Amino acid sequence: MKPKGPTIRTIREARNMSLRGLEKRTGLSRGYLSRLERGEITDAGEDKVQRVATELNVDLPLITFEE
Structure with missing residues (x-):
């Protein structure tokens, strides 16, 4: 599965979540x-x-290149 890394970061930051929190x-x-x-x-x-x-409360297709 090919993730959209920058999108994941943008969503995480928009939710005021640190990497440690996501971890x-x-x-x-x-x-x-x-x-x-x-x-x-x-x-x-x-x-x-x-x-x-x-944990980011998003649908999987939003953060991947999968359909």
């Missing part, structure tokens, strides 16, 4: 989340991206 809520490491937001992870597992979408 605690998703169980994913800050390093992983940071790389995800910078677009360094181009093929993420659907379960991981779904956890991010759930």
Whole structure:
């Protein structure tokens, strides 16, 4: 699954959530989340991206290039 890293960051920041906060809520490491937001992870597992979408309260297609 190809995530839209900059979109994830924009939504997270709009919700006044830190990477540390997202880390605690998703169980994913800050390093992983940071790389995800910078677009360094181009093929993420659907379960991981779904956890991010759930915690950001957005639909999965909004933060991925999937339909």
